[in-house]
Amino acid sequence: MSDLTGRTVVLIGGATGIGYAVAEKVVGAGGSVVLGGRTSSTLEKAADALGERARWQVVDTSSPASVEDFFAELDSVHGLFTTAATYVTGSLRELSEADAASAFESKFWGQYRVVKAAVNTLTSDASIVLMAGAASVRPPGAAPAYVAANAAIEGLGRGLAVELAPIRVNSVSPGTIDGHLWRSRPDDVRIPAFEQFASATTLGRVGVESEVADAVVYLLTSGYTTGSTLYPDGGYALR
Numbered sequence: 001m002s003d004l005t006g007r008t009v010v011l012i013g014g015a016t017g018i019g020y021a022v023a024e025k026v027v028g029a030g031g032s033v034v035l036g037g038r039t040s041s042t043l044e045k046a047a048d049a050l051g052e053r054a055r056w057q058v059v060d061t062s063s064p065a066s067v068e069d070f071f072a073e074l075d076s077v078h079g080l081f082t083t084a085a086t087y088v089t090g091s092l093r094e095l096s097e098a099d100a101a102s103a104f105e106s107k108f109w110g111q112y113r114v115v116k117a118a119v120n121t122l123t124s125d126a127s128i129v130l131m132a133g134a135a136s137v138r139p140p141g142a143a144p145a146y147v148a149a150n151a152a153i154e155g156l157g158r159g160l161a162v163e164l165a166p167i168r169v170n171s172v173s174p175g176t177i178d179g180h181l182w183r184s185r186p187d188d189v190r191i192p193a194f195e196q197f198a199s200a201t202t203l204g205r206v207g208v209e210s211e212v213a214d215a216v217v218y219l220l221t222s223g224y225t226t227g228s229t230l231y232p233d234g235g236y237a238l239r
Contacts, residue, residue, distance in 0.1 A: 004031030013084030017180035161227035175233030202235025
């Protein structure tokens with residue numbers, strides 16, 4: 001792993017799941033992390049577990065003012081990754097327009113707000129990693145708005161890579177991951193979903209959070225990678 005000594009990485013949604021797995025790797029490589037999220041008790045617990053190079057602030061990515069206040073407390077940021085998002089998926093026929101828009105409002109515009117608020121704190125050699133999903137290139141059966149939101153995030157990454165250069169901007173698009181999000185769902189939902197996804201990959205299994213975190217850390221530290229999308233999806237996008 002690359003040396004991150006002296007580097008500060010902001011992880012909004014970093015108290016749980018993939019974000020926390022990234023935080024562990026950043027701290028393990030000598031870097032510092034600032035965790036953001038909506039629940040102070042969860043953030044405090046995560047920061048305590050990570051040790052003295054972790055701190056936290058409450059932030060709500062649905063609120064531009066909250067995001068701006070978050071970054072007003074920071075000086076120099078070398079890396080940025082946002083996993084915080086809440087949305088509804090479903091078919092064109094079953095979802096209301098508001099529910100269909102939730103993937104855009106939370107996942108796309110939430111990350112857009114974060115980058116916009118962060119831009120003046122980012123160093124010239126900073127790296128932004130956007131969180132999309134492999135559904136962008138291989139749509140599941142009935143979630144067209146969610147598919148479109150993920151594809152839009154990948155496009156946003158390419159556009160920002162041009163506008164913000166020499167700041168590097170990339171996207172990561174995981175497949176189904178066995179971790180915090182899915183472990184909160186009942187077995188009768190989770191197990192069939194895992195079996196279905198595993199059968200659709202070339203590797204024959206779902207991934208784990210640390211495998212996505214490896215891809216994120218690569219994008220945070222690779223000095224000559226920008227405007228790209230990585231798919232830690234077990235080959236799902238190939239099938």
